[in-house]
Amino acid sequence: MKILTLLAFAISLQTCILSTPPLNNREPVWEPQIQTQEGLKKAYFASGCFWCVEAIYESVQGVSEVYSGYSGGFTENPNYNQIGTGRTGHAEAVEVIYDPKVVSFSTLVQVFFGSHDPTTPNRQGPDYGSQYRSIAFYTSDQEREIIQNYIALLQEKEIFSKEIVTEIKPLEKFYYAEKYHQDYEKNNPENPYVRQVSIPRLRKFQNLYPELLKEDH
Numbered sequence: 001m002k003i004l005t006l007l008a009f010a011i012s013l014q015t016c017i018l019s020t021p022p023l024n025n026r027e028p029v030w031e032p033q034i035q036t037q038e039g040l041k042k043a044y045f046a047s048g049c050f051w052c053v054e055a056i057y058e059s060v061q062g063v064s065e066v067y068s069g070y071s072g073g074f075t076e077n078p079n080y081n082q083i084g085t086g087r088t089g090h091a092e093a094v095e096v097i098y099d100p101k102v103v104s105f106s107t108l109v110q111v112f113f114g115s116h117d118p119t120t121p122n123r124q125g126p127d128y129g130s131q132y133r134s135i136a137f138y139t140s141d142q143e144r145e146i147i148q149n150y151i152a153l154l155q156e157k158e159i160f161s162k163e164i165v166t167e168i169k170p171l172e173k174f175y176y177a178e179k180y181h182q183d184y185e186k187n188n189p190e191n192p193y194v195r196q197v198s199i200p201r202l203r204k205f206q207n208l209y210p211e212l213l214k215e216d217h
Helices: 002-019 050-058 105-114 141-156 192-208
Strands: 041-047 063-071 091-098 134-138 167-170 174-176
Touching: 041 050, 041 105, 050 063, 050 091, 050 105, 050 192, 091 134, 091 174, 105 141, 105 192, 134 141, 141 167
Parallel strands: 134 167
Antiparallel strands: 041 091, 041 134, 063 091, 063 174
């Protein structure tokens, strides 16, 4: 009886540990030395592995820089190991720095929906978990309306056979991911995941939207 009691306690303790959100961290894991040029703006999206999403947006004309990070959750200064538990509330996300005179926020939203499947909850390709969910963030009422209107258009035209599950959320905080995640696809072209998932996803987007690409892409 004593052994059974101890076993039951161990199981309950493990369940409690697995359901406990990760603790907040005092310091961010990394922050870039950003000197944003005058006139540039920022946009934020989450649509699966940020290695893939970063490479896609960096290929778009008018985008000057893209950073990988975490957003949409409640854990302060999360790190990659915490994100992997799916219990931080955050999703892998990107910060897109762009020139609105060259590319509009509306076009960035088009890139977002044109480069991933917004109908798969908590999943994108081979990656699954809440950290890979689809989120379009907004920083103003105008951006929110642009996102909502584009989703309505996609649904009206029945572009997707299933319901769009993309979350539309106000940006509360964007945490930069570790430095080694930045430009990961570019810096690690021989990585198996990059070769089998990231690059094919980038090529698919480029084939669909050649008119949006930079000349060197």
